[in-house]
Amino acid sequence: MTTAGDLMVIRPRRLELPLWLIALGMLLRWLFRAAVWCVRHPVIVGLVVAGGWLYAEFGRAGLIVPLVLAGLVSAVWRWKHEKSWWTWLAGPVLGWFRQVFVYRRAWREAMTLCGLTRTYDHRPVMPQLLRVRSDQALDVLTVRMVRGQTPEEFQKVTANLAYAFGRRHARVYSERPGDPPPRTGYWALVLGAIDRVRYRDRPSLVYLVVVRTDALRTVVKPFDVPAVPDLTALPLARREDLRHWSLHLLATHVLIGGATRSGKGSVLWSLVRSLAGGISSGLVRLWVIDPKGGMEFAMGRPLFARFAGKSFEAMADLLDEAVTVLRERQTRLAGTVRVHTPTEADPLVVVVIDEMAALTAYLQDVELRKRIASSLGLLLSQGAGVGVLVVAALQDPRKEVLPFRDLFPTRIALGLTEAAQVDLVLGDGARNRGALADQMPRWAKGVGYVILDGTPEPARVRFSHITDDDIRQLAADYPAPADAADILAQVGRETAPEPTHRPPLPRPRGPLLPDSLLNILRDTDGGEPR
Structure with a gap:
């Protein structure tokens, strides 16, 4: 029996699941996450699969010989064309290594102490580190901002971010999409669809450039004098x-x-x-x-x-x-x-x-x-x-x-x-x-x-x-x-002269005053307006 004023505590009925069903759900969840990770990292998955197959077929030699050959090819590639070597090989590998062992380890702490985290539904939400690209001097971090953030918030704490990752210089920029190149020919339709993805606008991304080695410390030698200067570059x-x-x-x-x-x-x-x-x-x-x-x-x-x-x-x-x-x-x-x-x-x-x-x-x-x-x-x-x-x-x-x-x-x-x-x-x-x-x-x-x-x-x-x-x-x-x-x-020098004879402008005939004002003047003067 309850009376007016009594405190009633109502709890929802708890649904109790068997232990085997909970274990199965967690296993499926982990498998799904592993599949997503494999899709996002196809190169690493391919290398691991190839290494496992070579080891199973040829033993240790199946791993050592390909590594030695890859090292020789890499050395020759760098010797012949260092720029493309950094773009296609050294840069991605170094970027992945620094992403895993440098930036991810300090990411949560750096974002929190630099004031870039937010709280939503009583849970902390922080920017996501998507990718790191490296070259001889820079690390370029691709970051997805929290919903509601702007690049200006990152720019205000650029110095804090640089020192948070152990460097002295950094800068932040947001990339604007460029104009896709014109496509013609048989593959124009396919290439145009690819360009729409490549050149799409991504305002939720911001790029943090961390200067790993200051390439501007060395004196820059004079550039070659072009025979015909390109005034646009x-x-x-x-x-x-x-x-x-x-x-x-x-x-x-x-x-x-x-x-x-x-x-x-x-x-x-x-x-x-x-x-x-x-x-x-x-x-x-x-x-x-x-x-x-x-x-x-x-x-x-x-x-x-x-x-x-x-x-x-x-x-x-x-x-x-x-x-x-x-x-x-x-x-x-x-x-x-x-x-x-x-x-x-x-x-x-x-x-x-x-x-x-x-x-x-x-x-x-x-x-x-x-x-x-x-x-x-x-x-x-x-x-x-x-x-x-x-x-x-x-x-x-x-x-x-x-x-x-x-x-x-x-x-x-x-x-x-x-x-x-x-x-x-x-x-x-x-x-x-x-x-x-x-x-x-x-x-x-x-x-x-x-x-x-x-x-x-x-x-x-x-x-x-x-x-x-x-x-x-x-x-x-x-x-x-x-x-x-x-x-x-x-x-x-002679220039185009001004025309001396111009056609006269058409002039309207009759009085130039509106009818209302003409009526007032007629009533005042008692006749035609002057």
Whole structure:
């Protein structure tokens, strides 16, 4: 009997299973997990099966002989083509080894202490480590984020993750899908289906790059001078993964920010060296401004079509003449093309400015400074499309020093003195995404951060080191043509004249006022509107 107010405890009826059924369920569960693991790791399963069969057929010799032959083939492969050896053999094997014995052992602890775990339904949920790819210098960890996470959360703790795995440098990026290649022929339908899987968007994945060996510690030798420079891919630096970083110079302006002795000269001279073949052929014209009296660029004077290093009046005249070339090309190319294509008859003009702050902020002559600022504003806002480009270097990227900083689409950040300057050079949030340009060590001259194509996250690179002897040899081997300074003569060429007789515009007959206003005027004047 129960009465009002009595406490009743109701428990669901427990279903008791026999022990043999529980054991069978656990066995099936383990078998299912083993099957899934075998499907995900077919190479390991195949090697184990092949090794077991060889041992059963030939004994120990069945294992030793294939290992010796595989070692010899691997050694020859590395000797002949080390890059493909790392891509197809050493990289996957080393990545699997480090995934099992390095990262998985510390994964739970690292994710928890770095604040990347979540709690759902009273249970901890953490990002999943899917794969590790390795090369000579880097480990690239493919991570599936917890539902609701963003790559920015990983970028904020990049330094913590690097030290959690026993390294000093790491960066995080999220891959954007590229455009699949066009497919034609009999297999186009099958290859197109494969491309849809390969190039699909996977926003739940994030990639953690752990620098195992800093490949940027060694000095980068100058790259070979191409006979015809590819203006969309000029090799200037080495990346952390030992590949080349190339600059897309065509139709863009470049800003280089870095403190004193950070290696801005390495960037500028690497660019000049990559353009040297086009300079000697007449495809490229370099107009150089060196406010330091020529201390940086005077050694390479034969390479330059125009040079100003002592007189600020001459520097202002050079910029005004660049604006004149810009205006002439606008008049000539308007309605024909949208982007200028450099030719020897109509070359690319690159205005190189070292220590730009000397022209925009520190120049005492106010009128001359305004004149220079006006010319630079026009060049930066309108010159990219007509082949008049600006490459500028400066130490202080603040707005009052460089008021048109946002007009530089391409930016390079070398060693800087303050954390806030990193975002001023590379854009808002660049430092949180891994561009620690304010923490450059002393040896890192010429080391900087750039934005890779297809990803908004910055990457570390080291620009090639160009010595004084290299500059002298470059100037002797690739001088500019004798008529390189006469590009202004092109301004006088004939262009399409404006039409003198235009058809008259049709004019509507009758009064131009609305009927309501006409009625008011008629009522007021008592007649026709005036």
